[in-house]
Amino acid sequence: MSKDESTSSRATIAGWYDLFSRGARDWLRHNEKVREAVRSHLPDAIAGGDVLSGGTKTIRVPVRMLEHYHFRLRSPEQPQGVGQGAAKPGDTLGPPGGSPASGKGGGGRNDGGFEFLLEFKVDDIVDWLWEEMKLPNLRARVGRAEETDWIREGWDRHGARSRLDRRRSMRESIKRRGVQSADSPRFTDDDLRFRQLTRREQPATQAVVFFLMDVSASMSDRDRQLAKSFFFWAVQGLRRQYRHLDTVFVAHTTEAWEFNEEEFFKVSGSGGTVTSAGLKKVREIISARFDPGRYNVYLFYASDGDNASSDHADAEAALDEIAALANYAGYLEVSATPQSRLNSECGALFKALADAGKPAASFAISRFEDIWDAVRHFFQHQAAG
């Protein structure tokens, strides 16, 4: 028996009955399944989300409850039911206010229907994504590395006290005493073993990523949002690979400025586009702060593709210079209209670079759903290149 009512603050007897809170247990299991489902459709699930609110460690993904499916008849073209009350044939009752003719007491034939938020750790997501998309880990440059490090290698009978290997020394002592008489000394100098260090060249594990964004008037808010989402996941991917990842954010119109991460995503400019201004700024920062011998340098450039044609030669020269120093240069074209994909001034610049055998790639996106394809494209290309 039940009734409808509007207040419900009832005392509960906790304790014994809580021992089998089966509802909560099965709900948690449901949530686990949602996580699994979200995980396998992760790109779709989080592409649209506003994931970048300043250094967040977690993101919230709106999900629907899972439905446990049953065989059911197709919905009739005209749903019908029996109602009750003061109404006569021909009356129109307006759209049913939330409670259609399902009655009550059925106990959940209409499963679900609620949306709720699940929280995911960004780190987990990146791990899953890399597994899911079978993305390779990036190649660090080894050949040009200049970084060296001390590593342990072998043992010697001489060395500093601090590097005495007690376990090894003990083993030597036991070996010796095994073949000598019982009253031989416990330790002699010959037993002692010291760890040796040696210098070894290490691949540079430092990296710097330049995010260069065109913020001229032609870039709409949505374009910027697309670029921003892509940048976010690109940073996550690179952070996965490098212990020390520096990020540099540069925005340009006809001039270029460096920003910190937070400001960068808020910046909006007006006026024309001179790509070379941005590229030159990047070049400047590399020379001033990031020695290409010690840093793996990545550049991602997001733009709607327009550039003043008078700037072509300058931009080409600046890009060539950067390409000579960088591990990789990626160009992301964002535009609401997908037809002109990469057929732009900037698209031509990067295409020329790739044609010349340099590690460069381009990708055009127009929707949030495309971001994952872009990430996959750049990272796979980079690993293969």
Next chain:
Amino acid sequence: MPTPHIDKKWRELLPRIEELAARAGLKYNPVDFEAVPESFMMEIAVYGLPVRMPHWSFGVRYISQLIQHRMGHSRLFEVVFPGNPGHAYLAAGNSLAENMLVTAHVLGHADFSRNNMLFRSSQQQVGDHIVEQAASHARQITMAVEEHGLKRVELVLDAALALEQHIDVDRRVQRERYPEYQAAKPEPPDDAFSKRFAALNPDEAARDEGPKLKRAAIPPHPERDLLWFIANYAPELEGWERDIFLAVREESFYFHPVHATQIMNEGWASYWHARLLREADFLPQGAYVDAIKCHSDVVRPIAGGDKVALGINPYHLGFSMWEDIVERDGMDAARRIMQEDDDVSFVRNQLNAELAAKLQLFRFGADSSGSVKVLETDLNALHEVIVGPKYNFGAPSVAASHVRVDGTLELAHDYKVDGRGIDVERTKKVLEYVEKVWRRPVIMHTVDSHGTEIALSTPADSK
């Protein structure tokens, strides 16, 4: 065990209500009453049984209920389970007056479940300890999880619970497997015609001998009990998986009468709580008034403030019908109907034009824009719309029709009976569940929206 937290005053009054009930002719098995917290009440309502096997889909229902509850849509007073003894759970928050009403209500249910034919037949077969049996199923599943892992058990439950309505209540819970061989042809009768026929062409008669035993087709007839069929004939089902299918099936046989008699049963219990309370002159005056107010909330057809309800409250409909029947034909006739009918026959035979007019019932339809139009008050149309969801345990008519040589299971949807095809996307998902336990392809025959026959199968990559 907790001490049943039921008011002392209530304990004193219980025998007096039972005495009233006995005098009024109610015949029921003893009922164990227990007061439980509201959260537990909600679980019982969601799971349909006090302790039931774990499955994530119950979690979804539970949370939906909880949200609705928190938003203040409904409140549960009691849940009662048939059996010997029966089990009644009362919400710990009920007031004394509410509990008096609820107790009378429970006795009405207990009378119903002991005497109604569907309940009796189900209890004869499933046994009258469903609460304990369900708890033992839950334990069985928990042990299966320990042994085989949650994922594998869940796959089996996904399939079994998705098919929970697909049993054949016209056959018994305990069923033999199909005969392995076709029945032998009857010997030709020893009469003059047969002798002359045999003499006519001796070769032909001899050839006809052939092997006597022929393997029977599986299934020999369209099989509606999908749970039983899969449990017995799935090519590579393991023993523990079969046990899970049979556990779900047993609970379905228990749930069937609950579903098939909801209007009658709730109406019967409401009729009796109203009547017993009227006759309970030993109740304190205030409690009586409170209880009657509670009664009118429960059987209220239309939510407070509204003029019209799009939907019927089964408590109200059943209650009004029983009052009408008792007034018209007397209690003996009412008891006979209670024993013999289910909701389909009950509504068709007992909901007459005058009562429908008095209750202001109407059939409505919603068009694509969502606006609702009152269509008619024709009695037959009302009957059919009310009993529509009651047919076949509320599920489409689906039967296992054929198993191909390669093990592919063919299911056939009887769209002629149901009047339209089956929901394609949902069906594919269910076929996916089933394929995981059948371990061979599974196909469903139905019709599309144009009435053209189609065969649905799971996407190729799901294997």
